Amino acid sequence: MSARDRLAVVLLLVSTFVVILNETIMGVALPRLMDDLAITAGTAQWLTTAFLLTMAVVIPVTGFFLQRTTTRAAFLTSMGLFSLGTLVCALSPGFEVLLVGRVVQATGTAVMLPLLMTTVMTVTPPASRGRTMGNISIVISVAPALGPTISGLILSVLDWRWMFGLVLPVALGALALGAARLPNVTEPRWARVDVPSVLLSAVAFGGLVLGMSRIGEVVQGGVQPVTVGALVGGAAALTLFVARQLALQRTDDALLDLRTFRSRTFAVGVGLMAVMMMSLFGVIILLPIYAQDVLGVDTLRTGLMLLPGGLLMGLLAPLVGRAYDRVGPRPLLVPGTVLVSLSAWGMALLLGVGSPQWLLVAGHVTMSAGLALVFTPLFTSALGSVPPHRYSHGSAVIGTVQQVAGAAGTALFITILSATMAGLAADGASPVVATAGGVRAAFLVGAFLTLPAIVAAFAVRPAPAGAVVPAGH
Numbered sequence: 001m002s003a004r005d006r007l008a009v010v011l012l013l014v015s016t017f018v019v020i021l022n023e024t025i026m027g028v029a030l031p032r033l034m035d036d037l038a039i040t041a042g043t044a045q046w047l048t049t050a051f052l053l054t055m056a057v058v059i060p061v062t063g064f065f066l067q068r069t070t071t072r073a074a075f076l077t078s079m080g081l082f083s084l085g086t087l088v089c090a091l092s093p094g095f096e097v098l099l100v101g102r103v104v105q106a107t108g109t110a111v112m113l114p115l116l117m118t119t120v121m122t123v124t125p126p127a128s129r130g131r132t133m134g135n136i137s138i139v140i141s142v143a144p145a146l147g148p149t150i151s152g153l154i155l156s157v158l159d160w161r162w163m164f165g166l167v168l169p170v171a172l173g174a175l176a177l178g179a180a181r182l183p184n185v186t187e188p189r190w191a192r193v194d195v196p197s198v199l200l201s202a203v204a205f206g207g208l209v210l211g212m213s214r215i216g217e218v219v220q221g222g223v224q225p226v227t228v229g230a231l232v233g234g235a236a237a238l239t240l241f242v243a244r245q246l247a248l249q250r251t252d253d254a255l256l257d258l259r260t261f262r263s264r265t266f267a268v269g270v271g272l273m274a275v276m277m278m279s280l281f282g283v284i285i286l287l288p289i290y291a292q293d294v295l296g297v298d299t300l301r302t303g304l305m306l307l308p309g310g311l312l313m314g315l316l317a318p319l320v321g322r323a324y325d326r327v328g329p330r331p332l333l334v335p336g337t338v339l340v341s342l343s344a345w346g347m348a349l350l351l352g353v354g355s356p357q358w359l360l361v362a363g364h365v366t367m368s369a370g371l372a373l374v375f376t377p378l379f380t381s382a383l384g385s386v387p388p389h390r391y392s393h394g395s396a397v398i399g400t401v402q403q404v405a406g407a408a409g410t411a412l413f414i415t416i417l418s419a420t421m422a423g424l425a426a427d428g429a430s431p432v433v434a435t436a437g438g439v440r441a442a443f444l445v446g447a448f449l450t451l452p453a454i455v456a457a458f459a460v461r462p463a464p465a466g467a468v469v470p471a472g473h
Contacts, residue, residue: 004183005123008071009132011182012116015075015174017139018167019082019109023051023406024147024284026102029160031299036160037095044095047102049210054106056205056403060256062114063396064193070184074115079178082108083171090164101164113139113402114395121383121391123185127325133380134321137372138314144280146310148288152303194248197255200241207234208404212411256400257393260386266394268459269382272333274401275453276374278409279340282446283367285410286417287360290439294432295357305361309368316372321380329377333457336373341450343367348443353436374457381460416442 026033030044037044066074085104092098116136124132154163211231241256248254261267284306291297291305320332343366350359379398386394417438424434 002123005185007181008183008185009116009120009123009135011174011178012075012112012119013135013139015079015171015178016112016116016136017143018170018174019078019105019112020139020143021147021150022086022105022109022167023055024144025151025163026051026147029151029155029163032155032160033095037098039095046099050099051102051106051109052403052407053206053209054103055110056209056400056407057202058107058110059114059399059403060201060205060396061198062111062399063257063393064255065111066115066118066392066395067189070188071115071119072178072182072184074111075178075182076175078108078111078115079171079175080108081105082112083168083175084108086164086168086171090161090168092161110399114392114399117379117383117395117398118392119185121395122388126384130324130376130380131318131321134317134319134324134376136379137317137320137375142310142314142317144284146307148284149303149307149310152299152301156298156300192253194244194253194255197241197244197248200237200244201255204234204238204241205400205404207231207237209407210234212404212407254393256396257390258397260390260394260397263382263385264459265385265461266382268456269378269385270398270401272337272374272453272456272460273378273382273398274405274408275449275456276337276340276371276378277402277405278412279344279367279446279450280371281406281409282413282442283364286413286439286442287364289417289435290351291357291360293435294353294439295355295360297357305357306364308361309364312365313368313372316369317376320373320376324377324380328462329381329460330458332373332377333460334454336370336377337450337454337457339370339373340367341370341447341454343370344443344447344450348440348447351436351440351443353432377460381462385461413442413446416445 026047030047033047034040034044069077082105085101085106085108088101088104089098090101092101116139120132120136151163154160154166207230211227211229211234242258245254245256245258249257249259261270287306288302291302292299297305323332343363346366347360347363351363382398383391383394417435420438420441421434424437425431429437
């Protein structure tokens, strides 16, 4: 890459790391927020749910947005919104203002990741994409994994508002540097916005994420009309959205071009990535619950116990990227998915009331190593297998699937946890025993989910060496 392109990629990498970190920074802080703001657990959970919901609604539109605007304009829009939302959160006097700030943050975050991927695929030569995608994997996998650790460290010495106050100067610095130095590395082109597609997309992905985020409440309180309505309405809107995109893409007017799925490698890669993201977000939410409610560990130590896995992912990602450039995806994906599966099975069978803390750390480190081997080959081979003029659409598809899969993983694991706990409590088990049983049951289901992923890893092929496919094919 030229010095100009390298500057653009580095600046986007740093900025994306900062914005994605906020997806999981709230998890450990929810108990503190419940006390300080006098809100219930269900209300506090909206600080995370609203973030994911906004991301799911905005990301599908980014494929169109990135075609219409320059790299610099897209970055300034994204980082400007994120900085504004962070400022609102840092100054928020109560829950309502904090929730608004999280929504504004998520709007900016939703644009950043597709912008990064589209830029990297445009300026990076095919022979060295693995190395650059390894750096992107640091952002995508390590930032969510480090969120609980950083949150625990801050909350051990400072007020919860400092979670945003300490991020704000970094965000503003990136915004100022981007305004002064970020070059335009992609060429905008005219694209018609299809308003019905935008509305269908919002209802579809927003409804699915909302419904899945409330499934745990159904287990505890019975069938909720809002949850059922969100899931049914989201599924119906998604069917109509897909049908409309298939019709519009014949004239290259689709909001989200689904011809990316004509590539078998892209389709398999996206499906495999969905399973891995479910595993990542499931672990992020289950292990802190197990550490604090079963092992009796405080928030600071919980964050520190999850730190080795996050650091390992960061250290391995560049090495995995270089290895991808030499050997391709399969020699990395197969052992990676096996490690993820072994970790899930180990935690399902071994974690209990009297388990040593090192066992939790070992399980998390093993899964982190597996995910590090998986993410870079998946992103590189999946995006590299679509034509360059559809990079923005491929990036938007990947970002959308990430958010929906993250919400699905969280909902699935929490639902199994809640249902198992309720059953064990009804049989007379103590809260600690019930929680431990629920965590093991959730990991057991996750372990079964990882088995098809191992098979799918054999179906991912190396991306072609930059062949350009004409529009409409």
